Amino acid sequence: MESDGASITVCPQGPLLVRGDFSLTDGTGAEIDNDRGTVALCRCGRSAIKPFCDGTHKLIGFDRPKK
Amino acid sequence: MSDQTGTMVHDATGVDPLPDASRRGSRQMPLPQQRGPVSALLCGLLAGTDPEASRQRLVEAASLAAAQTPDVLFDEDLQLALFVCYELHYRGFDGVDDTWEWDPELLRARAELERVFEDRLRTAIDPVDETATTAQEVSDALFALAEGGDGPSVADFVLRHATTDQVREVMAHKSVYQLKEADPHTWAIPRLEGRAKSALVEIQMDEYGNGRPGRMHSELFARTMAGLGLDHRFGAHIEHVPAISLASVNLMSLFGLHRRLRGAVLGHLAIYEMTSSLPSSQYSRGLRRLGFGDDVAGYFDEHVEADAVHEQIAGRDMAGGLIEADPATRGQVFFGAAAVCLVDGLLGAWQLGAWEQGRSSLRMPLEAEGTDHGV
Ligand code: FES
Ligand SMILES: [Fe+2]
Ligand SMILES: [Fe+2]
Numbered sequence: 001m002e003s004d005g006a007s008i009t010v011c012p013q014g015p016l017l018v019r020g021d022f023s024l025t026d027g028t029g030a031e032i033d034n035d036r037g038t039v040a041l042c043r044c045g046r047s048a049i050k051p052f053c054d055g056t057h058k059l060i061g062f063d064r065p066k067k
Numbered sequence: 068m069s070d071q072t073g074t075m076v077h078d079a080t081g082v083d084p085l086p087d088a089s090r091r092g093s094r095q096m097p098l099p100q101q102r103g104p105v106s107a108l109l110c111g112l113l114a115g116t117d118p119e120a121s122r123q124r125l126v127e128a129a130s131l132a133a134a135q136t137p138d139v140l141f142d143e144d145l146q147l148a149l150f151v152c153y154e155l156h157y158r159g160f161d162g163v164d165d166t167w168e169w170d171p172e173l174l175r176a177r178a179e180l181e182r183v184f185e186d187r188l189r190t191a192i193d194p195v196d197e198t199a200t201t202a203q204e205v206s207d208a209l210f211a212l213a214e215g216g217d218g219p220s221v222a223d224f225v226l227r228h229a230t231t232d233q234v235r236e237v238m239a240h241k242s243v244y245q246l247k248e249a250d251p252h253t254w255a256i257p258r259l260e261g262r263a264k265s266a267l268v269e270i271q272m273d274e275y276g277n278g279r280p281g282r283m284h285s286e287l288f289a290r291t292m293a294g295l296g297l298d299h300r301f302g303a304h305i306e307h308v309p310a311i312s313l314a315s316v317n318l319m320s321l322f323g324l325h326r327r328l329r330g331a332v333l334g335h336l337a338i339y340e341m342t343s344s345l346p347s348s349q350y351s352r353g354l355r356r357l358g359f360g361d362d363v364a365g366y367f368d369e370h371v372e373a374d375a376v377h378e379q380i381a382g383r384d385m386a387g388g389l390i391e392a393d394p395a396t397r398g399q400v401f402f403g404a405a406a407v408c409l410v411d412g413l414l415g416a417w418q419l420g421a422w423e424q425g426r427s428s429l430r431m432p433l434e435a436e437g438t439d440h441g442v
Contacts, residue, residue: 015379054345
């Protein structure tokens, strides 16, 4: 099967939703434990389980950087 | 973890199997005890033990009770009867012939109960003058609805105040759905196409553990129950669970089993996903406050992370995808979403109200089961 690569959805007021063929590594190149195919990466900076989103963006009224 | 013979048991993923995993597959729940005339006739008919119970009498009793109930959401007899009718489509009951699932007279009785149930919801819920058109607008509107219910929350109570006994009650209420988590929404898959279908399957893959044995959310929940010393076999606490708790599960089956309500079941799932991450974190921290560890809190930790993903997929791709493809489903999606807010709001108020008055939120308190529950 041909890979379509990865796609990233920038969720307004929320995380980056990453789907498809990707690998998630930390600064040393070590793989970050991830059990699911699609992940939500925290964009607001306030998640307690970074790099993943835990919904905290909803509590802090996070909004996309305005132009 | 060791089984009865002392052998170490591990599956290839390294996930500890449930204490009685080997016995779970074959066991079906027994028929529950009746709670009034309709459930008495229904259970008597299914068990074949009541010579007085006939199909015709069941339909008549259901029709009469449906017309007379003061409030079907709190009607023990009718919600139990509805639960029994629906359960025939899932795992069935020990000793009950599977052919009852499609018995025309039983379906007729079920339809009487469904009619009063759905009417009750539609009366309480204003027709939505929702104009959301694009998938993103649908997602935004559903998130707003999910945030709307700012009454006292059971998860917040568990975080701060609940005793271990109250937490065990919460899990008994939850168990009627969580031990078959995801199943009611799965009925919708063959009724969808395109983006909405892909999104629902994407969520359900995760709910069912992405193919890894022992990682289905229903199995994670069973582990939570086991760690709390609760019987985690499906249906084990049915006698304890009140009507409003059954109504919360019957709602999903009503939506899931009717093609005409496929929009409602997606609206329902979207709200479930959107009201899970933050409360799951509260449950997890509440369990740790009470001294429980990963084995008990693991189910909730998984939901903090999983549902932060699912809520994004559910709002935009699943519910939004359906409405973009078929705008006529908009009203159903928002009806389903409003219905779950209503019913689960009543369930939460029921639980918190009981504890405030110093009594059990169940029909009778849970007996101390200890940890030796794997019978
Ligand atoms: S983006 Fe969701 S918690 Fe930061
Ligand atoms: Fe789940
Ligand atoms: Fe989920």
